[in-house]
Amino acid sequence: MRRFLPLLSLLSLSCLLLVAQRSLPAADDYAYGPDSQVQPGVPQGKIVKFEWKDSKIYPGTQRDCWVYIPANYDGQTPVCLMVFQDGANYLNPKGQFRVSIVFDNLIHKKEIPPMAGVFVNPGVFPSRKGKDGKLASNRSVEYDTLSKQYAEFLEKEILPEAEKYVKLRKEAEARGICGISSGGICAFTAAWERPDLFSKVLAHVGSFTNIRGGDIYPGLIRKTPRKPIRVYLQDGSGDLDNEHGSWPLANLQMAAALRYMHYDYKFVYGDGGHNGRHGGVLLPDALRWLWRDVKP
Numbered sequence: 001m002r003r004f005l006p007l008l009s010l011l012s013l014s015c016l017l018l019v020a021q022r023s024l025p026a027a028d029d030y031a032y033g034p035d036s037q038v039q040p041g042v043p044q045g046k047i048v049k050f051e052w053k054d055s056k057i058y059p060g061t062q063r064d065c066w067v068y069i070p071a072n073y074d075g076q077t078p079v080c081l082m083v084f085q086d087g088a089n090y091l092n093p094k095g096q097f098r099v100s101i102v103f104d105n106l107i108h109k110k111e112i113p114p115m116a117g118v119f120v121n122p123g124v125f126p127s128r129k130g131k132d133g134k135l136a137s138n139r140s141v142e143y144d145t146l147s148k149q150y151a152e153f154l155e156k157e158i159l160p161e162a163e164k165y166v167k168l169r170k171e172a173e174a175r176g177i178c179g180i181s182s183g184g185i186c187a188f189t190a191a192w193e194r195p196d197l198f199s200k201v202l203a204h205v206g207s208f209t210n211i212r213g214g215d216i217y218p219g220l221i222r223k224t225p226r227k228p229i230r231v232y233l234q235d236g237s238g239d240l241d242n243e244h245g246s247w248p249l250a251n252l253q254m255a256a257a258l259r260y261m262h263y264d265y266k267f268v269y270g271d272g273g274h275n276g277r278h279g280g281v282l283l284p285d286a287l288r289w290l291w292r293d294v295k296p
Contacts, residue, residue: 087119
């Protein structure tokens with residue numbers, strides 16, 4: 001059965017989570033609403049693809065990227081921006097997030113401002129193969145590392161390329177960033193390190209665990225002056241528990257730290273596992289909440 005737990009229950013819940021997540025199967029029975037489905041009469045934005053093969057910040061990598069251009073873009077007026085890690089996953093119209101469809105519907109209803117989406121895949125090394133026979137991935141280095149590097153990669157390499165197709169607003173309050181799992185902690189790190197570049201974070205089943213030291217964030221948040229960022233977290237009781245840590249406990253700790261420091265944040269906790277089903281169903285509401293006070 002689906003459940004959404006208020007933050008007031010976090011402390012008592014954390015004591016029970018390890019037992020609960022081992023004994024209760026995740027229902028994961030979330031149903032998509034109309035905003036996640038193509039609607040008649042709603043203009044569809046344009047999607048263009050480009051490849052990035054000449055990175056100076058992550059040398060030797062190449063990656064696919066896509067730009068969503070809203071249907072009402074006039075070619076002159078800069079628009080807001082959301083960046084998505086694991087871009088192909090978020091862009092897939094039959095996948096768990098269906099971002100372009102959600103953007104089309106919410107922009108048409110004026111529930112979010114006119115907005116471009118930049119969808120960035122993690123880098124791969126064309127000259128190397130991993131143990132699975134596929135091209136070696138740089139995903140964990142890019143996403144799980146706690147530094148300014150990835151934000152600077154977006155700022156100096158990817159966003160200038162995206163601006164060849166659509167003009168972007170420069171102020172931080174007009175820019176957000178989103179990701180799932182390691183892409184979720186990556187989104188938080190980008191805004192944490194560069195609040196001048198991104199002011200809005202959307203993290204789905206974020207890996208705030210000790211893959212590359214990400215478990216320090218709850219304590220760091222509590223001891224650092226509040227930054228001008230807005231944060232939406234989603235996780236579920238059926239999320240991962242392994243040598244890196246417990247994802248549910250880590251997200252509960254993040255929410256508690258953000259609450260303690262009086263951040264503008266929202267945490268939605270369900271019964272799903274380590275996937276995008278719950279986060280995808282929530283995406284329209286998450287975008288409305290993140291962008292609720294940004295004027296076109």
